[in-house]
Amino acid sequence: REIQRGYLGVGLQPIDEDFAASLGLPKRRGELVQTVQDDSPAARAGLKPGDIVTKVNGKDVTGEQTVSFLVANMEPGAQVPVELLRDGKRLALNVTLGKRPSEAELQQQTQTFDPDSEEPMAPGASNETIEQKLGLQVMPMTAAIARSLGVPAETQGVVIAAVDPNADAARKGLRRGDIVLSANYQAVASVEALAEQVKAAATEGREAILLRVQRRTQPPAFFPIRLR
Incomplete structure (x- = not known):
């Protein structure tokens, strides 16, 4: 036991x-x-x-x-x-x-997140669908990351960790530390939920997906991001 x-x-x-x-x-x-x-x-x-x-x-x-x-x-x-x-x-x-949580959970709780550090894309470090289709690497929101970004701990969404400079997301101004709240009007509280919406948009033959994004304490805004 x-x-x-x-x-x-x-x-x-x-x-x-x-x-x-x-x-x-x-x-x-x-x-x-x-x-x-x-x-x-x-x-x-x-x-x-x-x-x-x-x-x-x-x-x-x-x-x-x-x-x-x-x-x-x-x-x-x-x-x-x-x-x-x-x-x-x-x-x-x-x-x-x-x-006592598992070691992985403890690490996630204590991890710090510096939104201003220039983190390059690390291939394969994130969800493959989101990486290929949107040119984004995202990570789950945690209380520690919420604190680093100055947003309430209960904020639901996924955090952008890196943006491919050649992707439409970069052209639209998305950057590390932005929080994706919804995709095509569906709330995305997990990386998997965002991946599902990206897959659904691609399956329907859409060329872009509508993301609602929050930057730090600014009001959220909608961004149409072209799929690759």
């Missing part, structure tokens, strides 16, 4: 000498919360970036006994007391642990 490991949903950093000096704390004690995943067990319990976790389930957090180690050795669904320092005050929160 698969071992189920507990999960908090925080990004942590050990308290080294410099952190300890800046916070007036003993070093090698506790871990600083750098990030809290949206809708994670930690977020639901009220943990915030800047909190210093000092104890989990009554055990001291140290360099050897990290928060991740303590939490991973408990079952999902367990109610765990977490002691922390916030603005110099001691707090105790009860956290109901979640189930």
Whole structure:
């Protein structure tokens, strides 16, 4: 049977000498919360970036006994007391642990997305239909990418990762970081959904597809993109 490991949903950093000096704390004690995943067990319990976790389930957090180690050795669904320092005050929160996601899911949650970096097309890195027909490489929207783009975490769509400079999409001004919300008036909340619409348009003999695209926090706009 698969071992189920507990999960908090925080990004942590050990308290080294410099952190300890800046916070007036003993070093090698506790871990600083750098990030809290949206809708994670930690977020639901009220943990915030800047909190210093000092104890989990009554055990001291140290360099050897990290928060991740303590939490991973408990079952999902367990109610765990977490002691922390916030603005110099001691707090105790009860956290109901979640189930640790797979490594691939964790990587997707923490991936950062720089919309301004010049990423060339990497052949075969994305959906083949979308790549061939539209000259676009797209990726699923995640809460981390939404944060990078400054849009709400619940935004539904697919994110353009790269544009073929020879494609009509490039001529129409589409670029990395744009969010495709719909294709031919059908919402596309996944890469597969966009690929289905592209296939349907090609099967019907259409020469172009109408994409509704949002750029950062600007209002969405419609773009007719020619199929190749």
